[in-house]
Amino acid sequence: MAAGPPGSLPRLLLLLLLPPLSLRGRGQGLGQTRFVCTSVPLDGDVCAAPAPGAGSAEELRSAVLQLRETVLQQKETIMNQKETIRELTAKLGRCESQSVLEGLPGEGKGGRKGPLPKNTMGDLSRAPAAETLSQLGQTLQSLKTRLENLEQFSRMNSSGQSHNLKDMLQSKIDDLEKQVLSRVNSLEEGKLGPKNDSEERGKIESTLTSLHQRISDLEKGQKDNRPPDRFQLTFPLRTNYMYAKVKKSLPEMYAFSVCMWMKSNASPGMGTPFSYAVPGQANELVLIEWGNNPMEILINDKVAKLPFVINDGKWHHICVTWTTRDGVWEAYQDGTQTGSGENLAPYHPIKPQGVLVLGQEQDTLGGGFDATQAFVGELAHFNVWDRKLSPGEVYSLATCSSKALTGNVIAWAEANIDIYGGATKWTFEACRQLN
Secondary structure (H helix, E strand, C coil), X not given: CCCCCCCCCCEEEECCCCCCCCCCXXXXXXXXXXXXXXXXXXXXXXXXXXXXXXCCHHHHHHHHHHHHHHHHHHHHHHHHXXXXXXXXXXXXXXXXXXXXXXXXXXXXXCCCCCCCCCXXXXXXXXXXXXXXHHHHHHHHHHHHHHHHHHHHHHHHHHCCCCCCHHHHHHHHHHHHHHHHHHHHHHHHCCXXXXXXXXXXXXXXXXXXXXXXXXXXXXXXXXXCCCXXXXXXXEECCCCCCCEEEECXXXXXXXXXXXXXXXXXXXXXCCEEEEEEEECCEEEEEEEEECCCCCXXXXXXXXXXXXXCCCCCCCCEEEEEEEXXXXXXXXXXXXXXXXXXXXXXXXXXXXXXXXXXXXXXXXXXXXXXXXXXXXXXXXXXXXXXXXXCCCHHHHHHHHCCCCCCCCCCCECCCHHHEEEEXXXXXXXXXXXXXXC
């Protein structure tokens, strides 16, 4: 090893470990590497003394900088990979624990046409947890006691002791119905429980059926004393099984007017007030407000956006008219025209022999309901004409100045509508809402 200049202490510098073809001594074979060292003064430039055969100082400096940059990049990559591994491990642990709680593998949440079964009573085949069953049993026992008290009120009312007891009875039954339906809804969202919960679940379903029957009996006394059109439908929960069905189908129509009273404060979107499906076309005629979209009218799957603003928890009267000639449509809210357009399914007549449902959107004929598109609120005086109403006629309906004007295709009457899944009928007077 060569010594440094006199009076100075030499130092050794390991310059570089290079691949076999970059630095190799004379007589060295391929694949061998040697260390090249040199003595550099303390005040000397490290890169000023090139190693024999190793290139210029500038090239060495560049190589060192590149290697340093590579090392830093590799360190950063390793740190990122470690962080990613930690995140994936945590997610895997959560997924494994959730799959154990939620039940069978592969069960998931579908979208509008997802894999979940539709048109079921909220999948009551799934057993709730034992704690939920116990709580529900206590609640049902309390509800039975309240029902017995309500029946006593009903008998008192029938003897003429209090006229206001009828309204009290209606209010209490409404509250009771909502509580029962809320419990059913919570059962739908419950997790899989022990197998021996099946017997207890059957008892609860039987009790719910009995409660609904007794409530219907209490309602019957009210129905006998009211006009056939003075009622409303109430849909208190967003489910895939609560709806009403119009007994009559629509005929072939080259024009129509659909009017109704409506009340809702559901968000986002009040859902589907009505849908009419025919074989081969589930969206023959639909009124829907889904998610954050504005309310829409669909005819043969063609869409027009309606300028309605009605989800404020107040009663509103709305009408939509349409003619197949040029697909001209008009929209009215509270007797005033708020929008119009054309080219909505032009020259396409509304097809007959379909199914008309209130409160749900049909994906198949008479079914395929999706809870996210269900109507939540109250609906009354749903009438359909096979002609376009004039602005004056619409205004008369909205202001109750023409009570004789009813739909010549579908007229609002209790005998024309069947309810399912817990939807209820209550006494309703449209003109009273305007006072």
